[in-house]
Amino acid sequence: MTHPSDPIGAACIGVDVGGTFTDVVLADDTRIWRAKATSTHGELGRGVLAGCRLVAERAGTTLEELLPRVVRFGLGTTAVTNTIASRTGRRVGLLTTEGFEDLVPIARGIRSAHDGWLVPPESLVDPECIAGVPERLDRLGHVVRELDVAALLVAAERLVTDHAVEALVVSFLWSHVNDRHERTAAEALALKFADLPVMSGSALLPVIREYDRTQFALLNAYTSGALDGVEALARELAELGLPHPPMLVHSGGGVISISEGRRVPATLAESGPAAGVVAALAVCEATGVSDAVTGDVGGTSFDVSLITRGEPSRRTRGDLMGVWTALPMIDIDSVGSGGGSIGWLDPLGILRVGPKSAGAQPGPACYGRGGTEPTVTDALVVLGYLDPARFLGGEIELDRDAAVAACARLGASTGLDARRVAQGIREVAEAGMVRALRTRFAERGFDPRTFTLISMGGCGSLFSAAIARELHIGRVLVPELASVFSAFGAATSDVRRERTQSVGFAIPGDPRDLGAVVDNLVAAVRADLAADGVPAEATSITVGAELRFAKQRYELPVEFPGGLDTADQLAARDRFVADYSARYGEGALVSGAPVEIATLKATGVGATTRARLSAQPVGEPGPAPVHSHRPIFGGSPSSPPETPVVRGEDLRPGHSITGPALIDARDTTVWLPTGCTARLDAYRTIDVRISL
Structure with missing residues (x-):
C-alpha cells in the first residue's frame, strides 16, 4: 500500500480554468491530489501556476521538482469561451462569392428571442467588412466563372486598409465540393497579408450549408487571438521543467496540441464542460452505468449532457453563446444557475436567478471581495448548507454576515427577510436546473427514470438529490473529484x-x-x-x-x-x-x-498516458461516523432542526449515510434529504439512492 509521503512517479496533471476557480488535479499510478486557486482573468498563467504550486505542495513536493516527472499536462481553458461571450475577438473581414455578400447577414432566416423580439443571431462580421469576389462553381463543383485573383487581393486590401480588419476569411459557394478556388484564394491572401490570420471554410469544415461552414470559419478567425496567454503559459511551464507541451481539451471531449488549437481555436470553446463529460464516462465505466445525465454546477452556469449506451451525446451545429455555427462538440446545454449566479427582481417584482454572475471578482458577497449582490452561494451560506469555516477545507473563510446582508437588501422592497430570500434563490436556481434536464430528456425522447444523475461541480451535490427526485431519477453518483471533475477530465482525455x-x-x-x-x-x-x-x-x-x-x-x-x-x-x-x-x-x-x-x-x-480512477479495498459495511450537527433552514418539513454532518475525510469505502444528512468534503458538500440513503464505493464515489 502506498503512503502519501511516497515519491511521486510518472504523473499526470489536469487543469480547468473556470469563471471563478482554476481547478487542478495531479495523479500518479495510485493517488490523486486536487486543488483550487482563484482564476486570474487576463492573466491565465498566473492562476494556473498558483493552482499547480498548491497541488504540488499537497503532494509533498514543489512545482519545480514535480514538473520534470509529468508525462501528461491537460488544459481546459475558457480563453476562447470568454472571447466569444464578451465579444472581444478580432475584427474579421469576409471574402465570398460575388452576389452572395448577404449570406451571413440574412442568417438563413434563423431568429431567436431577445427582450421580447425575434432577432437574427449576432454576427461576427460587420456588413461593411464583407466583400464579393468574381468566381463561381455550380453544385457539382464545375467552374462557371474562374476566380479573379487580382480582384480578390484588391478587395482584401480595401478591407484591411479602410476597415482595419485583423483576420481574413474566404468562403465560396460550393467550395466543399471543389475547393480549388478557395484554396487558391487562401494561399494568395496568406502570401500578401503574412501578418494576418487567414481562414478557409472548406479547409476547416468541408460540409454542405454555406452559412454554417462560413460561420465556423468566421468563428475561428474571430477567436484567433485567444490563445496568446496559453502559449505564454506553455513557455513558462517548459522553463520550469515540463518535458511535454500542454495538450488542450476541445469541445469534442478530446485533446489537441497547441499548434492545432491555433489552427482551429473555435473548437476549444466549452472545453471545460466537455472535459467534465469525459470524466463522467470514467465514472460510468467504473460503476457499470451505461445511461447517465451529467449536471455540472459551476461558478456561472449549470451544464447538462446525456450519456447513452456509454457514449456522450454529440452535435455538429447549433447556437454557441448567441452565435449559430457548425461546431463538432459534445452536446451540452447551459443555464445561468451557477454558484455565482446573482438573484434579482424583475420589473414585476418576481425573483430571478442569473444569467449574470458575480464571477471571481468581486465574487459572491460572502467572499468578502466587495460583492454586494446575493448569489446562489450566499443563499446556501444563509440557509446553513455551507459551513463558512470549512469552505475549501478552511482555506477561505466565508463571511456569513455579508451573505445575510446581501439577501436582506434584495428582500427589503418585498418585505422578505434574508432567510426567505435565500430560500427563494435556492428554489429558483433548482427549478432552472430541473427545467434544463427535463427539456433535454423531452427533446431526445428519453425516459429520465432509466438514467443515473452524475453530480459535478462544487455545489452541484447540494441540489442533485432534489433534482433527481423531481425527475423520478432513482440514483445519483457523486464522484470524490466532483468539484474538480473537468480538471480530472483534462487529465484523462485521449x-x-x-x-x-x-x-x-x-x-x-x-x-x-x-x-x-x-x-x-x-x-x-x-x-x-x-x-x-x-x-x-x-x-x-x-x-x-x-x-x-x-x-x-x-x-x-x-x-x-x-x-x-x-x-x-x-x-x-x-x-x-x-x-x-x-x-x-x-x-x-x-x-x-x-x-x-x-x-x-x-x-x-x-490513446495517451492519462489519469485513471483507482479502486480501494471496501471495508465492513456500517454507518459513517457523525462529526457534528448544524441547522438547515428551508429543508423539508420533516428535517430536524440540527442535521447530522459527516466529514468527507472520515468516510471509508463501505460506509453508509441516511438522510437527512450533510457530507462536508474539502471542496464540496453533499445534501441528503430525508428518505435518501448513500454508500461510499471502492472508487470513493458516493452512491445515492433516491426514495421516489
Whole structure:
C-alpha cells in the first residue's frame, strides 16, 4: 500500500480554468491530489501556476521538482469561451462569392428571442467588412466563372486598409465540393497579408450549408487571438521543467496540441464542460452505468449532457453563446444557475436567478471581495448548507454576515427577510436546473427514470438529490473529484481528431464511391494524430455518418461499426429510423421514405498516458461516523432542526449515510434529504439512492 509521503512517479496533471476557480488535479499510478486557486482573468498563467504550486505542495513536493516527472499536462481553458461571450475577438473581414455578400447577414432566416423580439443571431462580421469576389462553381463543383485573383487581393486590401480588419476569411459557394478556388484564394491572401490570420471554410469544415461552414470559419478567425496567454503559459511551464507541451481539451471531449488549437481555436470553446463529460464516462465505466445525465454546477452556469449506451451525446451545429455555427462538440446545454449566479427582481417584482454572475471578482458577497449582490452561494451560506469555516477545507473563510446582508437588501422592497430570500434563490436556481434536464430528456425522447444523475461541480451535490427526485431519477453518483471533475477530465482525455465530408448519397449508395471518401478521411485523421505525436499503434479510427430523410434539413448521427457495403448501409438506415422515431415520435415517420447519407465522418482516437480512477479495498459495511450537527433552514418539513454532518475525510469505502444528512468534503458538500440513503464505493464515489 502506498503512503502519501511516497515519491511521486510518472504523473499526470489536469487543469480547468473556470469563471471563478482554476481547478487542478495531479495523479500518479495510485493517488490523486486536487486543488483550487482563484482564476486570474487576463492573466491565465498566473492562476494556473498558483493552482499547480498548491497541488504540488499537497503532494509533498514543489512545482519545480514535480514538473520534470509529468508525462501528461491537460488544459481546459475558457480563453476562447470568454472571447466569444464578451465579444472581444478580432475584427474579421469576409471574402465570398460575388452576389452572395448577404449570406451571413440574412442568417438563413434563423431568429431567436431577445427582450421580447425575434432577432437574427449576432454576427461576427460587420456588413461593411464583407466583400464579393468574381468566381463561381455550380453544385457539382464545375467552374462557371474562374476566380479573379487580382480582384480578390484588391478587395482584401480595401478591407484591411479602410476597415482595419485583423483576420481574413474566404468562403465560396460550393467550395466543399471543389475547393480549388478557395484554396487558391487562401494561399494568395496568406502570401500578401503574412501578418494576418487567414481562414478557409472548406479547409476547416468541408460540409454542405454555406452559412454554417462560413460561420465556423468566421468563428475561428474571430477567436484567433485567444490563445496568446496559453502559449505564454506553455513557455513558462517548459522553463520550469515540463518535458511535454500542454495538450488542450476541445469541445469534442478530446485533446489537441497547441499548434492545432491555433489552427482551429473555435473548437476549444466549452472545453471545460466537455472535459467534465469525459470524466463522467470514467465514472460510468467504473460503476457499470451505461445511461447517465451529467449536471455540472459551476461558478456561472449549470451544464447538462446525456450519456447513452456509454457514449456522450454529440452535435455538429447549433447556437454557441448567441452565435449559430457548425461546431463538432459534445452536446451540452447551459443555464445561468451557477454558484455565482446573482438573484434579482424583475420589473414585476418576481425573483430571478442569473444569467449574470458575480464571477471571481468581486465574487459572491460572502467572499468578502466587495460583492454586494446575493448569489446562489450566499443563499446556501444563509440557509446553513455551507459551513463558512470549512469552505475549501478552511482555506477561505466565508463571511456569513455579508451573505445575510446581501439577501436582506434584495428582500427589503418585498418585505422578505434574508432567510426567505435565500430560500427563494435556492428554489429558483433548482427549478432552472430541473427545467434544463427535463427539456433535454423531452427533446431526445428519453425516459429520465432509466438514467443515473452524475453530480459535478462544487455545489452541484447540494441540489442533485432534489433534482433527481423531481425527475423520478432513482440514483445519483457523486464522484470524490466532483468539484474538480473537468480538471480530472483534462487529465484523462485521449487525443481525438475528426474529419468530415459532405456526400449526399441515397441509401444504398455505391460502396466504392463511399469507400473512396472514407479512405481519404481516414488518411487525413491518421496524419492529424501523427502530427499530435500519437504513434500508429496507439491509434483507433471509427467511421460514422449523418443520415437524414431525403430533402430534409437536419440529420442524426449513426455509426458504421462494420463496413460500407449494402447490408451495412441498410442496417445504418434502420438505426437512423429507430432513433428518429424515438426522438420525434412514430407519427413523424413516412413509410418507405428514402434515406440519404448527408455526411461521412472519420474519428480518430489516440490513446495517451492519462489519469485513471483507482479502486480501494471496501471495508465492513456500517454507518459513517457523525462529526457534528448544524441547522438547515428551508429543508423539508420533516428535517430536524440540527442535521447530522459527516466529514468527507472520515468516510471509508463501505460506509453508509441516511438522510437527512450533510457530507462536508474539502471542496464540496453533499445534501441528503430525508428518505435518501448513500454508500461510499471502492472508487470513493458516493452512491445515492433516491426514495421516489
